[in-house]
Amino acid sequence: MDLRLVSYFVAVIDHGGVTKAAQALFIAQPSLSQAIRSLERQLGVELFDRSGRRLTLTADGQSFSGPARQILADVERARSKVHEVRDLDTGRLNIAVLSTLSADPLPELTSRLHQSHPGILLSVLDPGSSSGVASRVRKGEAELGLTDLPVKSDTLQTRELWDQEIALVLPPDLAEGLPDPVPLEALKEIPLVLESSGSGSRASIDEAVDRAIGYVAVECAHRQAIWELVMHGGGATFLPRQIAESELRNVVVRSMVPQIRRTVGLVFRPGPLSPAATAFLTAAEAMRQERSPHPT
Missing domain, CATH: 3.40.190.10 (Periplasmic binding protein-like II)
Structure with missing residues (x-):
């Protein structure tokens, strides 16, 4: 069955006649009338009663209207699925x-x-x-x-x-003598290497540690440079524990009390x-x- 003919049939129903449906579909009225006749021949039934001034659905037409809409809906769903697969291939x-x-x-x-x-x-x-x-x-x-x-x-x-734990990451010499975990008050004696004020990572720790920080040795806008400074003994910093343990070398990773998350x-x-x-x-x-x- 030609899906185009099915869509024309539904359009005639929805627009209340061939004339308005043809205008909505941007096709000539005789062409649409011929398409409906073709669909009726394929189905072997008359879908519209043409005896009056307006087309009305026959009993067969009414019976076919529901399945016709279902056919078009199924095709649209299938088309959407194909598009989704294509989008996932090239999206x-x-x-x-x-x-x-x-x-x-x-x-x-x-x-x-x-x-x-x-x-x-x-x-x-x-x-x-x-x-x-x-x-x-x-x-x-x-x-x-x-x-x-x-x-x-x-x-x-x-x-x-x-949740991520934000841990204190220190060079080994700065970690000597510190309790484990490290209390916030101990930060007053530790030189820190932090991202510049207002940066995303700085904001994640400021609320918890601002009042306890006593000594910011370096402020830096570059995350990798901060890591290098800490690994070379320039000071301590705060990092998610998983990053500190997987990405940094020769450092000590300590939790804080209270823990920062x-x-x-x-x-x-x-x-x-x-x-x-x-x-x-x-x-x-x-x-x-x-x-x-x-x-x-």
């Missing part, structure tokens, strides 16, 4: 990421995404702060945001992933997400379940 996802999350968990999330959908191009934006991440998503410049939670926004949806999550606008964004959320959910503590 693009813009994501705004807080700089301190670009080393963990972004690489693992990206790896998981590309294992299932290697054709998706991931474009990573660095807005510099949690508020910047939210702003990029709110403006539509990024479809997803990977950031600290909570985010101050009434227009965005959030999905928590997991932050919640990592995704932000996005309400409404349907693209297939690429949905695939990224699926990868994030699988990673969240693996990182969640399991009962023993």
Whole structure:
């Protein structure tokens, strides 16, 4: 059966006649009338009663109207599925990421995404702060945001992933004699190497440690330079424990008392997400379940 003819049949019903349906479909009225006749010949029944001034559905036409709509709906769903597969093969996802999350968990999330959908191009934006991440998503410049939670926004949806411990990372000589874990008051005697004020990672620790900090030896805008300074004895810094233990060498990683933690999550606008964004959320959910503590 010609699906085009089925769609013409439904259009005649919805527009109340051949004339208006032909105008809506941008085809000539005789051509539409001929198409309806062709459909009737294929089905072996009359779909419309033409005895009056207006076309009306026959009993056979009424019986066919429901299946006709179902046929068109099924075809549209199938077409959408094909488009989704195509988009996952060649799609693009813009994501705004807080700089301190670009080393963990972004690489693992990206790896998981590309294992299932290697054709998706991931474009990573660095807005510099949690508020910047939210702003990029709110403006539509990024479809997803990977950031600290909570985010101050009434227009965005959030999905928590997991908590990260923010640990104190020290050269071995600065760690000598310090209790383990390190109390906040001990920070007054420790030279610190921190990102410049207002940066994303600085904001994640300021609230907890500002009043306890006594000596900032270096402020730096470059994360890698901070790591190198700490590894070469220039001072201590704060990093997510997983990054400190996997990326830095010849350092001591200590918890704080009280422990400093932050919640990592995704932000996005309400409404349907693209297939690429949905695939990224699926990868994030699988990673969240693996990182969640399991009962023993």
